[in-house]
Amino acid sequence: MAQCSICGKQIGMLAANPCTACITEMNEKHEAELRKQKSLDEEIAQQEQRKQEQYSSQQEERKAEIEAILVTTENAPDLNITDRLGIVTAQAAFEINNFKDIVVGLMNPVKGRSSELEKQLDILKERALYGLKGKAYELKANSVVAVDIDISTVTIGQISMLMLVASGTAVVVE
């Protein structure tokens, strides 16, 4: 007679070793292990998703707070400024592939061309002002006063860029 290598039970010479009871037990343990691992993985995935959701809602909150920052070109003598936090600047640029056409369009506004340029400038302005608000937000300001916008062109080799720089003073207004 042979013995099961695990439980030591007497088994026939030609029977499976370990015995079928031990094999079944081993398989069950293995499956339980897999189920445990799977539920752990699911829990981790859920936590990750919750974290992502929390993060994106925080990002949206932050974005809303940045958007709410007041921006004015005025020196705002009528505003009750309680704190001046310094000058902030932000820029936005876009590459101009057909620079000459745009400059010609700017000087001789043909309907289509100039409106395309205006559209691009509006986008740049929006981006630069949002950047300015972002910098002010980092300084814990709630307004940016005396905002100035400069537009310039930069050419580096074959690449021409239209660049818009916004600057202003980050302040706290009551």
Ligand SMILES: [Zn+2]
């Ligand atoms: Zn056994």
